[in-house]
Amino acid sequence: MEYFIPVVIFLFGTVLGSFLNVIIFRHNSGRGFGGRSGCLTCARNLSWYELVPIFSYLGLRGKCRDCHTPISIVYPIIEFSMGAILLMLVSRFAFFLPLSGAIFTYFIAFYTLIFAIMLVIVGYDIRHKIIPNNLVYPLIFITFIGLFLSNFGSVHFHTATLNAILAGPLVALPLFILWAVSKGAWLGFGDVKLAIAIGFMLGAERGFAALVLSFWTGALIGVFLIIILGRNATKKMYLPFAPFLIFGTILAFFLNVTVTSLLGYF
Ligand SMILES: [Zn+2]
Structure with a gap:
């Protein structure tokens, strides 16, 4: 039972x-x-x-x-x-x-x-291979509102401190730079917007951990695909990044991984 x-x-x-x-x-x-x-x-x-x-x-x-x-x-x-x-x-x-x-x-x-x-x-x-705005905008909105709603007296996960609000744009910043440098070739602008929501949801410490974990799993799957596809793998092969971002988010959220604990292994 x-x-x-x-x-x-x-x-x-x-x-x-x-x-x-x-x-x-x-x-x-x-x-x-x-x-x-x-x-x-x-x-x-x-x-x-x-x-x-x-x-x-x-x-x-x-x-x-x-x-x-x-x-x-x-x-x-x-x-x-x-x-x-x-x-x-x-x-x-x-x-x-x-x-x-x-x-x-x-x-x-x-x-x-x-x-x-x-x-x-x-x-x-x-x-x-696209993240619709009518999904990612509500997600940003809900995670932002959540910053003001998760404070229950002594029980709070993170409150709407300035740090928690800045975590959204801060976590999105590395992806924004990658997007701008590659002119949208490495990832889409939808991924940048998704990272804002991840920052609001997780805070900066766990949000950056989610980014690192998504890069690692993305690279791992990418290399794996190149190995099994061999010559069929073309340079134009496009891996959607949102699944990795969200996989990293799930790991960081449930395992409480922070970027300092993650990089502390090195
Ligand atoms: Zn059928």
Whole structure:
């Protein structure tokens, strides 16, 4: 029984993740958010057992049952990530529960919203190689407002001190310089805007750690792709950067990695 509640929380997160997939795959596509889910190639409507998060993808072995078109790996990745994030959020803020159910609920809702928008950005950037303004602007707004809302008497993560407000532009600065120097070749301006939100969310110490971690994982995956693709890897091959930025953010947030602790290993 001790695993029952964590499993339920994880599964609830994967269901949330499949709603995020609907947004990722229909946003700006001309398709509304209503109507039934269907195969993007042969348009066949999906039955209920083909809409179960993660398991349907595994059961169908990643292919449409009718036309055998591969189903995007983005679906199970987003579902699994939201499940794992929700579980980690609940366990992180569980210590609030005996103190105040309201504060617990506030933190879970606040960070679930932030990570949900981030996962939509990840999926959208993988698919379309762009970060839509109508996702990243609300994210900047919510993380900024959060600076003024996370102060509960003695319980606060970081308050809206001048440092916390400056952390947004400060964390975005290195990416802005890379963007300006490469004239947008190495990363997009959307990544710069995303980093502002990451700075507001994490503060400067953890925000810079998120940057460092995203550069490391990005470089690692980049080298790995060049090795497995060999000569097929072209100079023009473009890796979206937002997934790495957000992966770094998840690590820095949940493991409380600061840039000083990270660089202290050297
Ligand atoms: Zn199909």
